Amino acid sequence: MSTLSHLDWNELLQRSKDGDRTLREHLFSELWVRLRAVAQYRLRGWDAADLDDVVQNALLVVHEKLQDIAENPHHFALNVLRNKIGDALRARAGGRTVTIREERGDDEDFSSLQLAAPDPDLDAAIDRHQLMRRIVGVLPKLSKFCQAFFLASLEGQSVGEVWDLALASEPALKRSAFDKRIFDCRMRLRQLLAGGRDA
């Protein structure tokens, strides 16, 4: 992924507004990547297509309002995304209708039922399985504290639980140091999953 180290957001915005199509595409590409990550973590469990729709809707607004944005297009885009996420959550919560079929009794006719279609994305299923095997393989290689953090997260424990655990052995541990320790655990996991190439 490219970075904006040589151009800041405001300069990118201004040049996009001035008509530079290449930089405009670059702007929206950078926004897409960041907003997609936010959408994924805000709408956990939603499938990729729905996440893409939410982000796309947000970027459409940014596109429409581009000439009106004075500065910090990335903050504006994030605000718009949050609104779109709120709309999407409300639509999903309130828009469902449920139909109740009449009871048919024991002699229900199954002939009209269709068999579920086979998984069209077999490659993705295989990739997921392989990734899980890798995750299971590398987790035991982490320190016990790191294992505890990831297992606690998987089990639905709060970070406070892990914080209490850390304090039990290091009462003087500061919260910032604890955050750094968890961050290091995550970087170690990433390194191991990458096969140690990024050590």
Next chain:
Amino acid sequence: MNTELRCVDEAIGHWLPQYEFGLLSDAEQASFEQHMMDCDFCAVELRSMQTVVATMQHNRRELLAELARQGLSYTQLRAELLSAAGVAERQRVVPVKAGWLERLVAWWTRPQVWVPAVGMAVIIFAIGIYVREPSNPYRPLLQYEVLPFSGVILRSGAEAEREFQLGSQAYQTRAYSEAVSHFRRASELDPQNGDAWLYLGVSQYVLKDAGAVASLQTAESVVGGDPERLPHVRWYLAQAYLYAGDVKQAQLQLDWLIVKGGAHAAEARALTEKVRAK
């Protein structure tokens, strides 16, 4: 691994894994997202582990089962770490899979929770006996529905905008108390921001906070004749007045909405009928 990029604010950047696993509070989450939009390092890192984190979270049961077969579980690790630290396992251990009721009961039975709670209840009851509000027959007519949040473009100072963003986030997730504190701060930093006053007032109204009237009065003076915002302000001001028992002022707002037509006119008409029937 990124050897060139560096996080622009590591105090927040170190929250990255907690963000990935959904362990941050709403306010921390918003702060991290704001940071990530400014920090190339965090944006790249977040992207790099998206698939891994998604896989872990979508398949958590399967992963936990497989890890348990290898002898790994949080409970066991916890015991090992505590043992290594020379700390005895506490007797009060809520089972990991305890339901919400068991956890609630365990929490309430702690003396540092129930003693002050009982004390506060006694104080509040005593105050309630001596300070009784006159009954307000109009409150049952009120609906306490929030104003849908539409996209608002702010061009005020950075901090005011940040507070407004946090407030809007809390508002849309129905955390109205938190929304009130952020909107209040936004309106203090930018007193001419009509939206901050409006949503502050709506949030207070939903919370049945008597301060709603003052906030909405300020919103009314700030938005002036804005044809888009003024109907919303007057509608919620009418309801806030009714909640406060000021029927006369409420009716003035309702009459304006009915005569003006447009947004909230039908609701104003319906509420007027109900008030007159009382």
